[in-house]
Amino acid sequence: MHAVLAAADCLIDFTRPEGTLAHLQAASEHGVKLVIGTTGFTPAQRAEIDAAASRVPIVLAPNMSVGVNVTFKLLELAARLLASDYDIEIIEAHHRHKVDAPSGTALKMGEIVAQAVGRDLAEVAVYGREGVTGERKPSTIGFATVRGGDIVGDHTVLFAGAGERIEITHKSASRVSYAQGALRAAHFLADKPNGLFDMQDVLGLR
Ligand SMILES: NC(=O)C1=CN([C@@H]2O[C@H](COP(=O)(O)OP(=O)(O)OC[C@H]3O[C@@H](n4cnc5c(N)ncnc54)[C@H](OP(=O)(O)O)[C@@H]3O)[C@@H](O)[C@H]2O)C=CC1
Numbered sequence: 001m002h003a004v005l006a007a008a009d010c011l012i013d014f015t016r017p018e019g020t021l022a023h024l025q026a027a028s029e030h031g032v033k034l035v036i037g038t039t040g041f042t043p044a045q046r047a048e049i050d051a052a053a054s055r056v057p058i059v060l061a062p063n064m065s066v067g068v069n070v071t072f073k074l075l076e077l078a079a080r081l082l083a084s085d086y087d088i089e090i091i092e093a094h095h096r097h098k099v100d101a102p103s104g105t106a107l108k109m110g111e112i113v114a115q116a117v118g119r120d121l122a123e124v125a126v127y128g129r130e131g132v133t134g135e136r137k138p139s140t141i142g143f144a145t146v147r148g149g150d151i152v153g154d155h156t157v158l159f160a161g162a163g164e165r166i167e168i169t170h171k172s173a174s175r176v177s178y179a180q181g182a183l184r185a186a187h188f189l190a191d192k193p194n195g196l197f198d199m200q201d202v203l204g205l206r
């Protein structure tokens with residue numbers, strides 16, 4: 001790995017958290033820029049990425065596709081406008097090989113809508129329901145996970161009100177959009193000395 005990094009400008013990493021952290025260490029030793037698509041980091045692992053960004057520039061994004069990143073903006077607007085009158089639920093579906101749940105994209109969607117309505121996701125998230133759960137608490141944000149077959153990646157945010165509901169859905173039919181986004185992120189980093197960025201920065205969606 002060190003021989004490869006010595007000749008590299010940028011490392012694109014879609015692996016597992018432990019792999020990414022090993023690659024992060026090696027890349028920062030060589031001053032190599034990083035695009036990280038891996039999901040499922042613990043808060044401590046995430047802090048290691050934040051720290052490394054003071055040495056090398058990093059794009060970290062749970063979803064590299066243009067469509068999902070535009071969907072993030074739509075969700076922010078919808079959540080802000082609908083505010084407390086609508087219950088928010090996030091449903092995601094992926095292939096049978098996926099190892100983390102909810103998906104990084106679903107969690108990011110949760111953070112976006114929670115922030116837009118002035119809630120802390122850590123306090124209001126409900127990850128699945130079973131048994132006698134009692135009535136839904138109004139401020140909660142629920143997550144539901146589906147795993148099966150070769151589903152590339154579907155995400156729906158449901159805003160359910162009295163007498164109507166809005167569903168904002170993104171569906172990936174191919175992994176090409178992730179790869180294209182990662183290459184775009186690598187180009188974006190070309191003139192960055194350090195710092196932590198995401199696909200909103202890369203795509204100019206801030
Ligand atoms: N941000 C985005 O747009 C996207 C993010 N992802 C995320 O990317 C990650 C990978 O997903 P996916 O491609 O489906 O997974 P795969 O299991 O298909 O591929 C993972 C790759 O990482 C390698 N790997 C696993 N563990 C390590 C390790 N400890 N050190 C070095 N290499 C390792 C595997 O090698 P080997 O086969 O030899 O074990 C394999 O080549 C997931 O976290 C997923 O959520 C996925 C798609 C889009």
Ligand SMILES: O=C(O)C1=N[C@H](C(=O)O)C[C@H](O)C1
Nearest residue numbers: 039062063098103104105153
């Ligand atoms: O594992 C996957 O396949 C995907 N992972 C990412 C996530 O966890 O959000 C992005 C995409 O949904 C595909």
